[in-house]
Amino acid sequence: MGISPFVIFFASIFTSNVLLTNFLGMCSYLSISKDLKSSLGLGEAVIFVMTVTSVLNYLVYQYILVPFELEYLRFIVFIIVIAAFVQLVEMILERFMPNLYYTLGIFLPLITVNCAILGVALFIVIREYNFLQSLAYGAGGGIGWTLAILALAGIRQKVDETKIPKGLQGAGFAMIVTGIMALAFIGFSGILAIQ
Amino acid sequence: MAVEVIRTVSIVSGIGVFLAALLTLAERFLLNYGMCKITINNDRELEVKGGNHLLGSLLQNGIFIPSACGGRGSCGLCKVKVISGGGPLLSTETPYLTKEEQEDNIRLSCQVKVREDVAIEIPEELFSIREYTTTVEKIVDLTYDTKALYLRLKDGEELSFKAGQYVQIKVPQYGKVTEEVYRAYSIASSPLQKEMIKLIIRRVPHGICTTYIFDYLKEGDKLDLNGPHGDFFLRESDREMICIAGGSGLAPINSILYEIRDKNIRRKATFFFGCVEKRDLYYTDEMKAFEKQIPDFRFVPALSAPREADNWPGEVGLITEVVDRYITDGSGMEAYLCGSPGMIDACIQVLLQKGIPEDRIYYDKF
Structure with missing residues (x-):
């Protein structure tokens, strides 16, 4: 796999956006996208957690699971690593950035079960990325996820005042917007492709 | 096979142990504020x-x-x-x-x-609010779901309060309740009687505090409380008083009536007491006694849904309807309300219509 980390980085933001092409991490994406501020807060947390855990999980996989031929245990190990890391981040934020800690509230612990995070860790294994590629994919994946939630939050804020048929309000409307956004992002796929 | 199982388990456990140790250290150093x-x-x-x-x-x-x-x-x-x-x-x-x-x-x-x-x-x-350790002197059933709790202070201690104020009971850990909780109850006894207080407590289904009092607390037990709290108390004036209470909201009004009686305060007063049916009523004899002891005091119990068997001769209807029937001009009156938020809000509307100014309606919602 000789794809340049730069290519992977940009591809994971635009053409292979983990949310808009793989549809991972939808639950917090749909529920937290009501306003820009909390979307950005959650997005920042996702970028940070995704970047670090994808590297950590890569190292754990390559240097612990592979040598002992325990690849089949990757789900449980990845999840423990992600959970522990989120817990650690929560403590650090509570101590040093109480403001952000309170803004994120329950969303931060929920990142533990954000499937985009586990998804990225698994893609790294499946696509046999090396260290730098993993780093690029983790960071790009987080940024791409944030980009998508910010775009949706922006659109939802704009259409807040417009009349939407009752049956389509809320999640229904968000799904339609997501679908159209996903179509738009497919437009990028001619430029770069990593999968 | 066995070796493989042991190896697998120990590697996964090892990762878990390492992360747990890391988090414990982080907790110790990050969340320790000294x-x-x-x-x-x-x-x-x-x-x-x-x-x-x-x-x-x-x-x-x-x-x-x-x-x-x-x-x-x-x-x-x-x-x-x-x-x-x-x-x-x-x-x-x-x-x-x-x-x-x-x-x-x-x-x-x-x-x-x-x-x-x-x-x-x-x-x-x-700063004058203190914690007191009291002894449960007696527990008296008032109705099927309401009890009076008599709490005696330690020898030489006194609890000075204004009639209408409340105390907070500390409910210790018991049964499945793993944390101490505090709950507020109005004092029902006379403010002149400072060495023993009376609380009126109505059972809340599955309530942490009332379950403790109804099912665990016995006469002779210790009970911690702090107080007095609250700005619901008898104001000094000679205006005619309207008191309205529902259920265990009778407690602070009871204390106010004691004060009026014991200090010989000359004020016209009417106490409207709202319940659902006859089995909810209590202290009717005590209130009748107040009518004799306090000149110009009238007690009006009202039932919102009396049963056939109750043979209720008194007022029937929601307390707001009864108050509406009794008062014509409230402009010179002062009102003391204690009960559920719904009842109080509805009563305030009626009293305002009757001309009682908002700043002379005092209430304690619970």
Whole structure:
């Protein structure tokens, strides 16, 4: 796999956006996208957690699971690593950035079960990325996820005042917007492709 | 096979152990705030362990901020002014604070965590609030779901309160309840009787405090409480009084009537007591006795849904309807209300229509 980390980085933001092409991490994406501020807060947390855990999980996989031929245990190990890391981040934020800690509230612990995070860790294994590629994919994946939630939050804020048929309000409307956004992002796929 | 299982288990456990150790260390160093200093009114200083809520830290040092919900952030009573420290205003506090209060740095002390040195301002009279250890003298059934609790203070101790104020009972850990909780109850006895107080407690299904009192507490047991709290008390004036209570809301009115009787206060007073049916009524004889002892006092019990078997000769209807029938011109009157929020809000509407000015309607919602 000789794809340049730069290519992977940009591809994971635009053409292979983990949310808009793989549809991972939808639950917090749909529920937290009501306003820009909390979307950005959650997005920042996702970028940070995704970047670090994808590297950590890569190292754990390559240097612990592979040598002992325990690849089949990757789900449980990845999840423990992600959970522990989120817990650690929560403590650090509570101590040093109480403001952000309170803004994120329950969303931060929920990142533990954000499937985009586990998804990225698994893609790294499946696509046999090396260290730098993993780093690029983790960071790009987080940024791409944030980009998508910010775009949706922006659109939802704009259409807040417009009349939407009752049956389509809320999640229904968000799904339609997501679908159209996903179509738009497919437009990028001619430029770069990593999968 | 066995070797493989052991190896697998130990590797996964090893990762778990490492992460758990890391988190324990992080907890130890990151969330340890050491000792913090709380400065109160620029005068007193307290040393407390950091990381806990302000309300609890003050409580441990014998300073009782009024709180009806016991620190769950649902009553909005435990407001204090935080001058420095205390961190940013939290979204859990904003629903309970007006814009002016937010600008004035008023915070809910049950939500603010002490993570650094904090300076606060609280009303001086809160220092007179104390904790008392009482002994349960007797428990009397008033109705099928209401009890009177007589609590005797330690020898030589006195609880001075204004008729209408309340105390907070400390419910210890019991059964499945793993945390101490505080619940507020109005004092029903006479303010002149300071060595023993009476509370009237109505059972709340599955309530932490009432379950404890009804199913666990026995005569002779110790019970901790703090107080007195509250700004619902008898005001000095000679205006005609309207008292309205529902259920266990009778308690503070009972105390006010004792005060009127024992201090020979000459005021015209009517007490409307609303219940659902006859089995909910209590203290009818006591109120009849007050009618004899207090000139110009009238007791009007009213049932909203009496049963056939009740043979109820008295007033029937919602308490608001009964009050509506009795009062014609309220402009010279003063009102004391105690009961559920729904009842009080409805009564206030009626009383305002009758011409009682808003600032002369005093109430205690629970």
